[in-house]
Amino acid sequence: MAIQQKLQARLAQKLILTPSLQQAIKLLPMTTLELAELLNQEMIENPMLEEQPVDEAPTPEAATAEAAEAEPETKRDEKGDTWDDADYEYFFGEYLEDGYRGAKPAVEVRELPPIENTLSSRGSLADHLKWQLSLQAADDLLREIGEAIIGNIDEDGILVASLEEIAALGDWQMADVERALAHIQGFDPIGVGARDLQECLLLQLKHLGLAGTTTETLVRDHLRLLQNHRIPELAKLTGLEPEEVKQHLEIVRRLDPKPGARYTPPDSQYVIPDVYIVKTDEGYKAALNEDGLPQLRISPVYRRLLDKSGDASDETKAYVKDKFRSALWLLKSVDQRQRTIVKVATSIITFQKEFLDKGIEHLRPLVLRDVANDIGMHESTVSRVVNNKYMHTPQGVYEMKYFFHSGISSAYGDNVSSVTIKQRIKRIIDAEDAKRPLSDSKIMNILQREGLALARRTIAKYREELKIPTSNQRKVLY
Numbered sequence: 396m397a398i399q400q401k402l403q404a405r406l407a408q409k410l411i412l413t414p415s416l417q418q419a420i421k422l423l424p425m426t427t428l429e430l431a432e433l434l435n436q437e438m439i440e441n442p443m444l445e446e447q448p449v450d451e452a453p454t455p456e457a458a459t460a461e462a463a464e465a466e467p468e469t470k471r472d473e474k475g476d477t478w479d480d481a482d483y484e485y486f487f488g489e490y491l492e493d494g495y496r497g498a499k500p501a502v503e504v505r506e507l508p509p510i511e512n513t514l515s516s517r518g519s520l521a522d523h524l525k526w527q528l529s530l531q532a533a534d535d536l537l538r539e540i541g542e543a544i545i546g547n548i549d550e551d552g553i554l555v556a557s558l559e560e561i562a563a564l565g566d567w568q569m570a571d572v573e574r575a576l577a578h579i580q581g582f583d584p585i586g587v588g589a590r591d592l593q594e595c596l597l598l599q600l601k602h603l604g605l606a607g608t609t610t611e612t613l614v615r616d617h618l619r620l621l622q623n624h625r626i627p628e629l630a631k632l633t634g635l636e637p638e639e640v641k642q643h644l645e646i647v648r649r650l651d652p653k654p655g656a657r658y659t660p661p662d663s664q665y666v667i668p669d670v671y672i673v674k675t676d677e678g679y680k681a682a683l684n685e686d687g688l689p690q691l692r693i694s695p696v697y698r699r700l701l702d703k704s705g706d707a708s709d710e711t712k713a714y715v716k717d718k719f720r721s722a723l724w725l726l727k728s729v730d731q732r733q734r735t736i737v738k739v740a741t742s743i744i745t746f747q748k749e750f751l752d753k754g755i756e757h758l759r760p761l762v763l764r765d766v767a768n769d770i771g772m773h774e775s776t777v778s779r780v781v782n783n784k785y786m787h788t789p790q791g792v793y794e795m796k797y798f799f800h801s802g803i804s805s806a807y808g809d810n811v812s813s814v815t816i817k818q819r820i821k822r823i824i825d826a827e828d829a830k831r832p833l834s835d836s837k838i839m840n841i842l843q844r845e846g847l848a849l850a851r852r853t854i855a856k857y858r859e860e861l862k863i864p865t866s867n868q869r870k871v872l873y
Contacts, residue, residue, distance in 0.1 A: 438691065551655050613647070755814065816842070
């Protein structure tokens with residue numbers, strides 16, 4: 396059987412993402428800072444893009460255009476090539492003048508303090524320990540081993556390497572390593588250099604003068620029972636009254652299990668909201684926060700070069716047109732991103748108006764489908780918009796994802812957000828009698844009387860998410 400080649404016409408439907416749509420999808424999940432970084436990078440790579448002047452005064456490009464109209468045609472015709480040095484001076488003459496100062500900002504910028512007055516370096520736990528070692532080390536060997544030990548202490552102040560491993564680093568004697576470790580364990584903060592939690596607590600008790608006491612015995616022999624607050628068992632093992640065990644437990648609770656943590660505090664995370672919710676006479680309005688976001692436009696100078704590039708080479712024309720097309724796609728994608736964020740924020744305002752007026756207890760259950768149907772977009776688009784975005788509301792700054800929660804039906808026919816139920820559980824526990832804490836079953840009965848039919852395991856789940864101990868643990872802690 397012979398194989399024949401034939402031409403056949405077929406009609407098919409395919410989903411093709413255009414470059415403009417791909418760019419728009421890429422921009423949606425970006426934060427404002429990421430978008431600003433992208434736009435600044437595009438301005439560097441694409442000469443067709445420039446930042447919009449702050450005021451509406453005539454720009455240097457406009458003045459250049461007026462000069463171009465008054466310029467004799469013979470000057471350009473003699474050259475023929477519009478890309479030579481003379482044309483650069485012709486188009487950008489005002490920028491090259493010594494007296495050019497640029498556009499005056501519309502808002503007066505307050506002078507900031509010198510940068511050397513604002514910079515600060517935070518000391519670490521290792522720096523603090525090395526400083527003490529340099530002051531107290533008796534000999535070079537002790538200082539050398541001490542630096543090796545400090546290098547293996549984590550941020551909590553716990554020694555994470557064994558003495559054998561430290562001794563192998565410099566071929567040191569075990570007795571010298573133990574002597575150096577004992578020296579470092581006397582440094583501030585007390586408890587640093589301990590090899591585990593038990594040793595850390597024992598070092599602190601020794602510093603407090605409680606060595607050889609019942610408290611030390613409990614930590615040394617019954618630490619697991621102390622951690623689980625097993626007071627009856629501890630009283631039986633030690634022959635003490637439960638009240639006496641509670642007193643020793645209170646001493647242990649005041650010790651620091653992570654003595655080095657105070658020297659490595661977590662860095663503060665500052666949130667810049669992407670959307671501001673402003674209350675006006677007509678209701679709540681969503682306003683984008685474009686502070687720090689460059690306002691881009693097509694450069695008029697390069698736009699005129701594109702129109703008058705008849706004498707340029709084909710390669711130059713193709714390059715300029717490609718950059719021009721890329722700039723238009725970017726501007727359109729950014730504008731579409733901003734409009735979409737405003738649409739989603741406005742829809743959230745519509746659904747969560749009671750929350751904006753009265754607070755978290757009036758937060759309504761909301762899913763992505765509700766907002767998608769409201770604004771006529773797909774759920775995936777709404778998901779990209781709310782990702783890593785924050786809203787500044789009258790009730791505080793919240794992530795846009797915060798407003799999307801499942802709902803639980805109440806006896807009154809409406810749905811209640813799971814966040815509202817968690818807040819209600821927290822308030823019930825805060826108001827309980829500390830001597831007789833409420834069990835999950837009793838909290839369930841209270842909520843059922845309020846019209847919220849929840850299972851006991853659901854109450855336990857929400858309580859654990861709030862990091863609230865059980866009723867027995869709360870009673871022991873009391």
